Amino acid sequence: MSGNGKAPMVAVEGVKKVYRRDAEEVKVLDGLSLEVPEGDFVALMGPSGSGKTTLLNLIAGIDRPTAGKVIVAGTDVAQLGESELARWRSRNVGFIFQFYNLIPVLTAEENVALPLLLTNLSKKERRERALTALKVVGLAERSQHYPRQLSGGQEQRVAIARAIVADPKVLVADEPTGDLDSKSAEEILALMETLNRDFGKTIVMVTHDPRAAQRAHTQHHLEKGVLSL
Amino acid sequence: MKYLPYVLKHLRRNWIRTGSTVMAMAVCIFLFCTLQTIIAAVNYGLKSASASRLVTRHSVSLVYNMPLAYKERIAQIPGVKRVAISNWFGGVMGLPPDFTKFFANFAVEPEDYLAIYPEYVLSDAEKQAFFADRRGAIIGPDLAERFGWSVGSTVQLESTIPPYRIGRPFEFVISGIYEVDEVRYPGTDGRLFFFHHKYLEESTRNRAGAGTFSIEVNDPDQAAAVGKAIDAYFENSDVRTKTETEAAFRAGFVSLAGNLALLLNGIGIAVTFTILLVTANTMSMAVRERRTEIAVLKTLGFGSGLVMALILAEALVLGVLGGGLGLILGKAMIGVLPSLPLIGDVARAFPNLGLSPLIASLGFGIAVFLGLAAGLLPALQAYRARITDTLRTV
Ligand SMILES: Nc1ncnc2c1ncn2[C@@H]1O[C@H](COP(=O)(O)OP(=O)(O)OP(=O)(O)O)[C@@H](O)[C@H]1O
Ligand SMILES: [Mg+2]
Numbered sequence: 001m002s003g004n005g006k007a008p009m010v011a012v013e014g015v016k017k018v019y020r021r022d023a024e025e026v027k028v029l030d031g032l033s034l035e036v037p038e039g040d041f042v043a044l045m046g047p048s049g050s051g052k053t054t055l056l057n058l059i060a061g062i063d064r065p066t067a068g069k070v071i072v073a074g075t076d077v078a079q080l081g082e083s084e085l086a087r088w089r090s091r092n093v094g095f096i097f098q099f100y101n102l103i104p105v106l107t108a109e110e111n112v113a114l115p116l117l118l119t120n121l122s123k124k125e126r127r128e129r130a131l132t133a134l135k136v137v138g139l140a141e142r143s144q145h146y147p148r149q150l151s152g153g154q155e156q157r158v159a160i161a162r163a164i165v166a167d168p169k170v171l172v173a174d175e176p177t178g179d180l181d182s183k184s185a186e187e188i189l190a191l192m193e194t195l196n197r198d199f200g201k202t203i204v205m206v207t208h209d210p211r212a213a214q215r216a217h218t219q220h221h222l223e224k225g226v227l228s229l
Numbered sequence: 230m231k232y233l234p235y236v237l238k239h240l241r242r243n244w245i246r247t248g249s250t251v252m253a254m255a256v257c258i259f260l261f262c263t264l265q266t267i268i269a270a271v272n273y274g275l276k277s278a279s280a281s282r283l284v285t286r287h288s289v290s291l292v293y294n295m296p297l298a299y300k301e302r303i304a305q306i307p308g309v310k311r312v313a314i315s316n317w318f319g320g321v322m323g324l325p326p327d328f329t330k331f332f333a334n335f336a337v338e339p340e341d342y343l344a345i346y347p348e349y350v351l352s353d354a355e356k357q358a359f360f361a362d363r364r365g366a367i368i369g370p371d372l373a374e375r376f377g378w379s380v381g382s383t384v385q386l387e388s389t390i391p392p393y394r395i396g397r398p399f400e401f402v403i404s405g406i407y408e409v410d411e412v413r414y415p416g417t418d419g420r421l422f423f424f425h426h427k428y429l430e431e432s433t434r435n436r437a438g439a440g441t442f443s444i445e446v447n448d449p450d451q452a453a454a455v456g457k458a459i460d461a462y463f464e465n466s467d468v469r470t471k472t473e474t475e476a477a478f479r480a481g482f483v484s485l486a487g488n489l490a491l492l493l494n495g496i497g498i499a500v501t502f503t504i505l506l507v508t509a510n511t512m513s514m515a516v517r518e519r520r521t522e523i524a525v526l527k528t529l530g531f532g533s534g535l536v537m538a539l540i541l542a543e544a545l546v547l548g549v550l551g552g553g554l555g556l557i558l559g560k561a562m563i564g565v566l567p568s569l570p571l572i573g574d575v576a577r578a579f580p581n582l583g584l585s586p587l588i589a590s591l592g593f594g595i596a597v598f599l600g601l602a603a604g605l606l607p608a609l610q611a612y613r614a615r616i617t618d619t620l621r622t623v
Contacts (some may be wrong), residue, residue, distance in 0.1 A: 062528055062616045083532045090530020097620070101525045105242040106235070115529050117231055162529075 007074065009170060009202040010036035010059055015068030017054050017225075028054045030225040031068070036204060036218075038169075041196040043213035044206045046222035052206040053174055055222065059204055060093050060172045061085050073169050090118045094163030094201070096173035096192075100155040102147040102162075108134065109143035112161045119166070133161035136199075137191060153184030160191060164201070171195065173205040177212050189215045232535075236542045239515065247547065250511045254551020254596055255558060257504040262559030262584055262592045263566075264493040269585065272490070281449040282345065283456050284478040285442040288469035291317070294392075294438030295468050297430075303442055306462060308455040310447050313341035314426050316440035318393060320386030328568060332372055334386060334422035336429040336437070345445045348414035349423075355380075355405030363428050365404035371419035373406045380405060384422075392436045399424075399432060444472075501595065508603035512544050516607035523611050524619035533612045540608035541601060548600020552593040559592065560584045 017029040028051040036042050044052045057063040058070050061077045062085075070077045073092045080088055102111045113130035121129070134140045137157040147155055156176060163171055173192070177185035189212055195201045205216060213219050221228045240247045285303065287293040297314065304312045316336040321328060339360050343349060351359070351367065358380075359365045368378060378384065385398035401424055409419040429437045446455045456472035463470045516523070526536055563584050 057617055060528075062620075083534070086527065086530045086532045088530075089528065095528055097525075101521060101620075103522055103525070105238040110234075110238075114526075117235075118530055123231065 008035040009038040011071040013069040015065040018066045041203045041216045042218045043216035044220050050222040051225050056172050061089050092168050094168040094171040096163050096176045098175040098178045100159045107144050108158045112165050115166045133165040137161045171201050171203045251550045253504050253507050255554035257500050258552050258555025258592045258596045259558040261497050263562050265588045266563050268490045282475040283444040283472050285470045285472040288471045297439050306458050308446050308451050311445040313338045313443045314439040315443050319389040336426040337423050338426050345443050348417045349407040351405050351407050359404035366401040366424040367405045369419035369421045512604045512607040520619050524616045527616050537608045537612040540611050541604045544600045544604025548597045552596025
């Protein structure tokens, strides 16, 4: 399916996801398949409760499918154990959250450097990389500020710096502009375009905002657990 | 180690909560150290008590003396081997009295007393010198070291007890320094000062009676019966007596009797348990309000074990800080204990009062354990927390 025969960055094959709430079963994804070629920028749209976040969680390796395969960056995510999966995430996936989720007691720089604690890099190297990432998002001069001293848009840019600092291949973003005014949202989207175009990141973004979705190269619509174009 | 700043920043962010938890922990460890030190001191004193020795005192209180003539009558009671008069002199050096230089001093009948108390080991020459000099005194090695005294040194003491106050200090010459044999006589106090009871009698123009009678019995198994016989003998006298074994007497002297250790330990355990709850509450609050953060850490690839370790480390730091502060407080408290009113009298009566390395490390260990125990449940909670349950959006 991937045009040039190269393996896609993300391959979701016949995935089912069933949540069990007491006796009652909630079928969220029902045999869903999706491929994202390397370097693509994909937007996932769909009504609330359609399973967008669930699908994103599966791709990002923080949840496992009930059935089917999720292969990301050449790894079958469902095959990994809990701690292997954690290690895999730290190397392969960058996360951008709707509510930024920065650690309030850490400065911008420390927040960005957080994923690097899991590497063997020296303190100096961690610092340098964190500052580089902050430069990419245009916030180098705010490195010593705490999250509460930053605006929402700035917080999200710090969060993006944190997502790219370990140089993952895939970025996942769940409504990254959902909590921002349109101007800040515009900046964030521009930044994500840059990361996709200039840094070659494969991006999967969930959004409700049609204008945000237009910035992506590919749009998928999720309706009751199945994709429609 | 690279995670330490992260742990410390959290503790600093909630510094009021951190501070009050550390203080609570410190008070707990402080109490533990102080109480254990007192218990150890009491036990140490009791260890030296002999089963074959009795102490007879005034039935009303140690404050009152008994007639000197009681000695001969007690000596005649069957089972009694030897009797020696011994008075707490309460002498203090300096004008005005300097209580920081306080030590225990007794007026005793030299021959009988040393025969009953072989643990004050002296050469025959020293003994004879002591017996021969009315103003002679024998002292323990620790006392000699503390004040730099040697045989021949002169010492002036003025009593704090009214009948023994004669308007000028008593003058003494050191006749000998007894040895402490920890193997044969464990628990021997090396800081005592003994002088002639006769000197006391003469100087006070016979106002001094007998404070206590130390009695050696023939058969330790009969000690209790002999004690009863003595008290029965004086039952109808003006001055009745109370006779106890030496161990009971010493315990009675600290007026906290046999259950002291139990009581103090009970208090200690209750306080420790309370602090465990306080600290556990602190830690579970810390974890609860950080649920999202913990999920984010896990999302970023922090393993469950690492997240758990970070929480435990935070609790451990609380324990280490609390323990350290508690030890400092405890050491200071034990240092000033002898100069406090009321408790000071008791504290001074016991040798080796100081924060021992054993009690200190035990106290610190308890603090560390408390921290870890308090952190364990919240840490497990953090360990188990599932990302998808906490973060409804990636
Ligand atoms: N852990 C869970 N346990 C039970 N049900 C769940 C769980 N997670 C999601 N669901 C259910 O799965 C369905 C899809 O949820 P999901 O969060 O993927 O939707 P979404 O498309 O992201 O919606 P929104 O646009 O509101 O974020 C919902 O009905 C939700 O209630
Ligand atoms: Mg969602």
